[in-house]
Amino acid sequence: MTQKKSNQDIFRDAIQKIEEKFLQSKQQDQQHSVATLEASRNRHTMELQFLLDLTKEQIQDENLNRSAR
Amino acid sequence: MKILIVQLARLGDIYQTWPAVKAYHRNHPHVEIHYLTRESFKDALVGLSEVKKVKVLSMVQTLEPLIAHNNLAETITKNKNFIDDLIKENYDEVFNLTYSAASASLCALLEEFTGAKVYGYSRDENYYLKINDDIAEYFYAQVGIGRNNRIHLTDLFAWQMQVNLDDSDFDFSERNREDLNLPVQNATPSSARPIAIQVGASQKFKSMSSSHWTELIRQLSLKGYENFYLLGSSGESEIANTICQAFPQGVVNNLVGKFKIYNHFEILSRCQMLIGADSSMIHMASLLNVPCVNVSIGAVNFWETGPRAKNSYIAKFLHSDEIKIAEIIQLVDAVALGYEPSNVIKSIEGCPSYFTQNTSKIEEFSWDFVRALYMEADYPIVDDLHSLKSFHSFFELNKMVLNEIEQYSNSSGASQNVHLDLLKSMESTLDLLAQKSRATMPLWNWIVGQRVRISHLSGDVYVEKLSSIHRIAESILKLYVMDDLIVESSVVK
Numbered sequence: 001m002t003q004k005k006s007n008q009d010i011f012r013d014a015i016q017k018i019e020e021k022f023l024q025s026k027q028q029d030q031q032h033s034v035a036t037l038e039a040s041r042n043r044h045t046m047e048l049q050f051l052l053d054l055t056k057e058q059i060q061d062e063n064l065n066r067s068a069r
Numbered sequence: 070m071k072i073l074i075v076q077l078a079r080l081g082d083i084y085q086t087w088p089a090v091k092a093y094h095r096n097h098p099h100v101e102i103h104y105l106t107r108e109s110f111k112d113a114l115v116g117l118s119e120v121k122k123v124k125v126l127s128m129v130q131t132l133e134p135l136i137a138h139n140n141l142a143e144t145i146t147k148n149k150n151f152i153d154d155l156i157k158e159n160y161d162e163v164f165n166l167t168y169s170a171a172s173a174s175l176c177a178l179l180e181e182f183t184g185a186k187v188y189g190y191s192r193d194e195n196y197y198l199k200i201n202d203d204i205a206e207y208f209y210a211q212v213g214i215g216r217n218n219r220i221h222l223t224d225l226f227a228w229q230m231q232v233n234l235d236d237s238d239f240d241f242s243e244r245n246r247e248d249l250n251l252p253v254q255n256a257t258p259s260s261a262r263p264i265a266i267q268v269g270a271s272q273k274f275k276s277m278s279s280s281h282w283t284e285l286i287r288q289l290s291l292k293g294y295e296n297f298y299l300l301g302s303s304g305e306s307e308i309a310n311t312i313c314q315a316f317p318q319g320v321v322n323n324l325v326g327k328f329k330i331y332n333h334f335e336i337l338s339r340c341q342m343l344i345g346a347d348s349s350m351i352h353m354a355s356l357l358n359v360p361c362v363n364v365s366i367g368a369v370n371f372w373e374t375g376p377r378a379k380n381s382y383i384a385k386f387l388h389s390d391e392i393k394i395a396e397i398i399q400l401v402d403a404v405a406l407g408y409e410p411s412n413v414i415k416s417i418e419g420c421p422s423y424f425t426q427n428t429s430k431i432e433e434f435s436w437d438f439v440r441a442l443y444m445e446a447d448y449p450i451v452d453d454l455h456s457l458k459s460f461h462s463f464f465e466l467n468k469m470v471l472n473e474i475e476q477y478s479n480s481s482g483a484s485q486n487v488h489l490d491l492l493k494s495m496e497s498t499l500d501l502l503a504q505k506s507r508a509t510m511p512l513w514n515w516i517v518g519q520r521v522r523i524s525h526l527s528g529d530v531y532v533e534k535l536s537s538i539h540r541i542a543e544s545i546l547k548l549y550v551m552d553d554l555i556v557e558s559s560v561v562k
Contacts, residue, residue, distance in 0.1 A: 014135050021141065026196070041194045046178050049196055051131070051148045053171035058128055 011059040018055055022048040071101040072162045073155070073179070074230075075172050075189075077126065079271055080330060081374065082222070083113035084352035086166055088238035089227040094119035096232050103158065113349070115331040116241070126151065156182050164230050165189030168208050173198055188229055193525040200522050204229045207443055210518030212373065217435040217511050219372040223355075224421035239377065241334065241356035263296040264289070264401070265337055265359075267345030268312065268325060269305035274367050276346040277392060279311040285344075285394050286312065289401060290320060298340060300333060300350060301325040342404045343376075344397070351376045362400045366392070375423060376416055380404055383414040383423065431456065431507045438511040448548050456508035460549035463502060463509045467542050470495050474536045478529070516542055 005013075025045040074090065076083050083106060094102060104120045106113070108127040114120055131151065134143030156179065163185045165176045177192035177199070179185045190209075193199040200206045208225060211218045227234045266286070270276040277285070286297055299309045303326030313323045324336065333353055337343060343354045344362045347369045354361050354376060361376035363383045371383045382400040386392050403410050414425040434456070437449035451457055470492060477488035503513030516538055523534040 010136055014132060017135065017141050018144075021145070041181065041196075043178070043182060046174065046181065046192075046196075047149055047152055048145070049192070050152070050171060050174035050178065051145065053169075053174045054126075054128060055132065057169060057171050058132070 008059060011055060015052065015055050015059065018048060018052045022052050070097075070099070070161045071103065071158065072164065073124070073158070073160045073185075074102065074104045074120075075163060075165045075167055075176060076104065076106055077167045077169060077172050078110075080110050080113045080349035081271070081347070081352050082166075083110055084349055084356065085223045085374070086226045087117055087241070087352075087356055088223050088234050089166070089230045089232065090117060090119050091238040092227050092232040092234050093230045095235075095238070103160070105155070112330045115329075116334060124155065152178055155179060159183050160185045163187045165191070165205075166226050166229060168205070168212075170198075188231070195525075197524050198521055199525055200518070202229075206518045206522050209521060210514040211439055211443075211511065214368045214370055216370075216514065217432070217439050217507075218370075219422050219436050219439075221375070221377065221421040222373045223352075223377060225373075239356055239358065242338070242358070261294075261296045262341040263298045263322070263339065264294060265298045265300055265340040265343040265345075265350070265354075267343065267348055267350040268299055268301045268308050270346035270348040274389065275348065275369055276366070277364055278389065279308045281389075281392055281394070282308070282312050283315045285397055286316065286321060288394055288398055290316075292398070292402075294401070294405070295320070297321045298336060299323045299325050300336065300345075302330075342401070344401065347371065347374050354378055355381075360404045362397060362404060364392070364397060371414065372423060375414075378416065379418045380407070381416040383416075385414060385427070435507050435511055438508070442511060442515050442545075448545065451508060451549055453508075456506060457549065459502060459506035459509045460546060463499065463512070464543070464546040464550045466495055466499050466502065467539055467546060470499070471536065471539050471543065474532060474539065478532050478536075512542060512545060 022045065025042075025048055029042050029045050072093075074086065076086050090102065090104070093100070101121050102119055103122045103124055104114055104117075105124040105126060108125050108129065111123055111125050114123050131144055131147045134140040134147065152175070155175075160179060160183060163176055163179050165172050165187060166189060168190055173190035173192050176187045176190065180187045180191050187201055189201065189205045191199045191201055198209075200209055204225060207218075208229075212222075212225065224234060227238075266282065268276065268279075268282060289297075297320065299312060299321060301309060306326045309323050309325035313321050328336070330349065333350060334357065337350065337354050337359050338357050340359060342360045342362060343350055344364065345351055347363065347365055351361050351363055351374075355378050358378045360378050361381040363371065363376050363381065365371045365375065365383050365385045366389055367387065371385060375381070375383050380403075382403060384393075384397050384400055399410055400413065402408075403413070409415065412427060414423050414427060417424050431453070434449050434451060437446065440446035441448040451460065473488050473492045473495065477485055477492065480488055499513055499516075503510045519538045520535065523531060523538075526534060
């Protein structure tokens with residue numbers, strides 16, 4: 001029987017997808033940094049971290065049964 | 070010059086920043102102020118005329134492609150567009166008043182790609198939290214539920230913005246209010262100034278149940294009080310309807326869900342007082358100087374988020390089962406009749422704290438300790454054996470930490486890793502000790518705050534700074550464990 005996903009599950013899935021992308025981007029930065037000896041932080045990775053943090057906060061709010069959207 | 074204020078928290082947090090924004094504008098009238106908030110809470114900025122532009126973060130819009138259509142790329146693009154818009158503004162300074170992970174990440178972007186000076190939380194090049202100043206460090210270490218801070222958030226926000234508050238910053242009385250288009254001119258059915266009641270709060274545990282409210286209104290009516298306004302958002306209609314059903318028509322005016330949040334300035338300004346939980350309207354009443362009886366339930370720190378209006382009182386209950394209606398009524402009488410009962414928690418005009426005799430000795434000690442750590446007050450005297458024993462354990466562990474830091478500095482390779490592991494386990498023990506003893510908690514939290522402050526450093530510089538932090542802690546701990554005062558564990562038992 002197919003059950004409807006809860007809000008928590010939906011946000012958990014979203015977090016997982018964003019986190020994968022963030023870690024991938026961070027790893028690329030590190031590889032680039034090792035190759036060029038330049039600073040490792042780039043804007044795309046930082047934007048992904050912001051998105052990841054926001055989505056994590058969203059699920060905390062969902063858990064507290066509060067809406068912060 | 071242009072600045073951005075970042076407040077991604079809720080309605081009450083936004084209203085608590087109003088005095089800081091007003092004070093900032095008073096001190097810097099030519100600076101253009103922008104304010105970033107979430108879509109859901111942007112109405113809490115209506116009426117704050119000092120803000121020239123409100124920037125809005127919409128999580129619904131950003132996450133909708135990913136959640137509804139499994140389209141991560143589109144979500145990433147929307148997020149990028151939102152950040153692009155902020156970066157284009159080229160802010161000179163950013164005041165992060167949110168103290169959250171997401172706000173730190175956003176401010177790191179603004180810091181990195183516009184050169185803006187960020188006050189509050191940001192992130193370093195390794196994506197770790199970066200604390201930029203003393204107020205943010207104090208917030209990180211000492212502010213929040215279960216901590217020992219007693220300075221109101223309103224003042225902390227102002228200090229984070231490098232300004233001090235005066236009375237005019239709390240004045241949102243009629244002459245300073247825009248016309249907020251409130252259609253309630255005829256809503257007052259009798260000559261008595263109404264008593265406003267906010268029936269809900271952002272979390273259910275923070276507020277009283279409908280049966281408690283009904284009983285309170287019933288008893289107040291018996292004492293001759295009349296004309297009650299029920300206030301709240303549409304989500305609180307059910308509780309309001311239940312209360313109304315208990316009374317004949319006309320006793321209670323149900324205004325729940327009928328107005329925008331900013332319309333409540335006009336409603337509250339007509340009321341003699343507000344009774345409510347720790348929630349947005351308490352902070353709106355503070356801006357109108359309308360006295361409050363704040364029913365503060367459970368894990369809520371009234372010191373940080375209580376009412377600021379003159380003659381406001383706080384009825385503190387640890388759990389909803391412990392609510393005493395008679396105690397609330399006594400405070401309503403105190404506001405209405407202008408007398409001051411004994412053993413109460415009362416707001417002090419112009420002061421970022423409260424007067425009370427209802428706190429325990431250990432709570433007083435911990436707050437005095439915080440004052441000594443950050444505000445140059447004298448270190449308090451400890452007079453209970455449990456706390457003395459905790460200080461003694463803390464002193465011994467701290468000595469071991471200092472020793473391990475030294476060993477770490479003098480070693481290399483695998484041996485260094487061993488010392489690092491030992492250091493980590495000692496710090497975990499110190500953390501556990503601090504959680505178990507309220508007396509040592511402020512000092513441990515201070516160490517944690519100091520450590521985050523230096524986390525962007527590395528190598529010998531970091532180790533030297535870490536050692537310096539623990540040496541300062543040692544000098545403080547010596548005040549509590551002088552040789553002739555060391556209590557043997559057998560005595561403590």
